[in-house]
Structure formats: structure tokens, C-alpha cells
Amino acid sequence: MTHAMDRRRLMTGTAAVLGLGWLSLPALAQEKRLRMFWWGSKERADRTFKGNKLYSAKNPGVKIDGETIGWSDYWPRMATQAAGRNLADVIQMDYRYIFEYARRGALLDLNPYVGKALDLSGFDKNSIDCGKVDGKLYGINLGNNSTAMLANISAFEGAGLKVPTGDLTWDEYGKLCAELTKAAKKDGFYGSMDSGGLEPSFEVFVRQRGKNLYSEDGKAGFSAEDASDWFAYWDGLRQSKACVPADVQALDKQNIETNPLTLGKAAVAFAHSNQLVGYQAVNPNKLSIGMYPSGGAGAKPGQYLKPSMFFSVAGTSKNPEDAVKVINFVINDPEGVKAYGVERGVPPSSKSRDLIAADLDALGKAQVDYIASVTSKVGPLPPPPPKGAGEIAFLLRRTNEEVGFGRIKPAEAGKKFLTEASSILSRG
Numbered sequence: 001m002t003h004a005m006d007r008r009r010l011m012t013g014t015a016a017v018l019g020l021g022w023l024s025l026p027a028l029a030q031e032k033r034l035r036m037f038w039w040g041s042k043e044r045a046d047r048t049f050k051g052n053k054l055y056s057a058k059n060p061g062v063k064i065d066g067e068t069i070g071w072s073d074y075w076p077r078m079a080t081q082a083a084g085r086n087l088a089d090v091i092q093m094d095y096r097y098i099f100e101y102a103r104r105g106a107l108l109d110l111n112p113y114v115g116k117a118l119d120l121s122g123f124d125k126n127s128i129d130c131g132k133v134d135g136k137l138y139g140i141n142l143g144n145n146s147t148a149m150l151a152n153i154s155a156f157e158g159a160g161l162k163v164p165t166g167d168l169t170w171d172e173y174g175k176l177c178a179e180l181t182k183a184a185k186k187d188g189f190y191g192s193m194d195s196g197g198l199e200p201s202f203e204v205f206v207r208q209r210g211k212n213l214y215s216e217d218g219k220a221g222f223s224a225e226d227a228s229d230w231f232a233y234w235d236g237l238r239q240s241k242a243c244v245p246a247d248v249q250a251l252d253k254q255n256i257e258t259n260p261l262t263l264g265k266a267a268v269a270f271a272h273s274n275q276l277v278g279y280q281a282v283n284p285n286k287l288s289i290g291m292y293p294s295g296g297a298g299a300k301p302g303q304y305l306k307p308s309m310f311f312s313v314a315g316t317s318k319n320p321e322d323a324v325k326v327i328n329f330v331i332n333d334p335e336g337v338k339a340y341g342v343e344r345g346v347p348p349s350s351k352s353r354d355l356i357a358a359d360l361d362a363l364g365k366a367q368v369d370y371i372a373s374v375t376s377k378v379g380p381l382p383p384p385p386p387k388g389a390g391e392i393a394f395l396l397r398r399t400n401e402e403v404g405f406g407r408i409k410p411a412e413a414g415k416k417f418l419t420e421a422s423s424i425l426s427r428g
Helices: 002-017 024-029 042-058 071-083 095-103 125-129 153-158 170-184 199-208 224-239 273-282 320-332 334-340 350-357 362-374 389-404 410-427
Strands: 032-039 062-069 090-093 147-152 268-272 287-290 310-313
Touching (some): 032 042, 032 071, 042 320, 062 071, 090 095, 090 320, 095 310, 095 389, 147 153, 153 170, 170 224, 199 224, 199 389, 224 389, 224 410, 268 273, 273 287, 273 362, 287 362, 334 350, 389 410
Parallel strands (some): 032 062, 032 090
Antiparallel strands (some): 147 268
């Protein structure tokens, strides 16, 4: 009896020395730790870490460990973690990959949480359905966006040239950028980045021709001629010095920080509209935002409104309900909504849009206005990318680099790209 009392006094005394109090010991033992994994810029990281800190402050005993890396490194890491059944609890997911990971069993069906831990009452049907795979809800849309052209306004105006907009055709865009390169008279500075290796840019080009990048049955929707014309277009811009040379573009890891616009090597970047905030944060010159060049008379709309990204929960999460509550916090709680702002796109929830409307700065307003302006000009959401689409996106970049470095001609590159892409798709 004496020994038991002594042990109790010792534990109580230790807790008192630590300033914890006897009753706090069980609370410490019950702390839950969640992992969150996302890609993106420093601006996104700052906003996400702030959101996580606010959540933990409102939910004592729940700690969120965040990890972020660039887009090009994100998906290989995701694949490794999925194979090892070690995915983070809360995962940032892309429309291109959500079908693949959901059908692989790596993501949690969120339907059972809707109306309970997850409030989607502010979302319209389309904003919910875009996160569904085979009737089950695997992703919560964090923002609506579209592809966009970001331009250094002072570079064009300083050269006495018009800032590029979607009113230009692709050929007119190329000529304008060549003029800027010449007028700038600055070594190592060019009118445009080389977007030949960017899948979203190629998709716009293909859709302007009345096709989808992928068909409903998961096959390539473009032809070898489409791909050859695409590679030839950017090869022509390299030859005319309208865009950066291959060795400069190769430095781009497909993130904001390494894009030629940010590196001071080009006056135009092709991005997604939600990235305006991140790009402007690291670019000293004011940027404009506009639609892609058009396909010319008779062309179809190339762009579309898409979910910028989702938050999903890993199917292996040990604390799935807590992970769902974190997602609910960033789409519904005033503090969470305002912490994220419009950096991940214009919130699809009407409630969230109302929460941030009064606090929008010039950049946020520009992004919201852009989405409003393109809504009537874009085409329908395309079929979901099939399994292997992510690998094909990397193949596109590699093939464009081969053309850029003179290892293969555009015509041959188009045939090779379609053959290899079809092989990837056939493997499923």
C-alpha cells in the first residue's frame, strides 16, 4: 500500500514539475497526429500550415504534420507511399489521378461522412460530382479554375507591344513573342516559356481541334498529326527565339519557382488560374491573367472549368473521421476558408465564396473575375483521364525536350509520342 502511494506521489510530483497537472497526463497520451501531403508553391505552403495551426488550436489534442514538395516529385512519392500503404491521412489529389488511386483502393469513400462530419450544403451538384469515381465520393473540390496565360505587363508595355490575350491565335502569339524577344534587347530573355511539354497546354490545343485528350473508353483522343503539329509549333518558336531554348526550359520542374517567368527568362507562363497568387508572390512585376491563344476561326473552345485539386483521405488512415473533419474545416469554417483564400482556386462552395468576398485583395478579385469571364467561353469538362495519364504527361515533357535538343524531328516525335502513349494506356 505504501509503495503504491509513493508511486502515485512521484507521478503527481513529476507532472507538477512539468507544469502539466495530474489530469493532463491522459490528455497527452491521447494526442492524435495526422499527416497531410500536398504539392505547390511557398505561398500554398504558408497558407496550408496556417490552416493546420488554426485547426489544432480549435481542436486540442489533434496535431497535423504537413509535408509539401513540387508537382514533378509529388506523384512518384505518392506512388511509392501507396505501394507501401503509407499514404498521408489527408492527400491533395488531382483530377488526372483521382480515378487511378480510387480504383486502386488507395482512397476512402467519403459518402458516409456527408451530412455528418462533412458539410457539402454549399456545393452545387457538379462541384460534388467531379470528385466521384464509380458513384463514390473520393475527393472534395477545393476550387474551380481553368488554364491561363500569365504575362509580365511591364515587359510588353515597355517594348511598346500589346499584352497577350486570348484574342490572339497561336500563330499571332508566336509572332508577338518573337517581337518582344527582339525589342527587349536583353540577353537570355525571351517572349514566352516553352509550353510544348505541358499536358494542360497540349490538351487545350487538341480540344480546339474538336477532340479530347482521352476518349470515354480510355484511349488517346488525339492523332499523331495533332502531336506532330504541336511539337512543330514550339520548335518553330524556339527557332524564331519567341520562346526560351531547350536548355533553359529544362530547368523548369513544373512548379512556380522554377518556371522561366519566375526565373526572369521569359515574359509569359502558361499555368492554372489559381496559380496567379503564387506566381505574383515571387514575381516583382505585375502579372496579367488571360485565356490561352485561340485556335482561330471555327475552332472549338479549348479551355474548361475544372476542379483545381481535391482533398482526399487515404484508405489506410487510422483516423479517418478526424481527417474528414480537417477537410470540413478548410471548406466551411471561416478561419479555415480565409486561411486558404483563393490560392487553390475559386471556392466551389457558395458559403465559402461569401466568407472571403469582403476580404479579397486585388489578386483574389482578379482570379474570381477571370473565372467569371471565361465561364461562358469554355467547353465541357472532358472525360476523366485514364490510368496511365500521369505517366503520359511526363512522356510529353520528355518528347518535347528531345525535339528541343535536336534529337528527333517534330513529325517523328508525334508518331513516337502517340505510339508510346497508346502502349501506356493499353497496360492500364
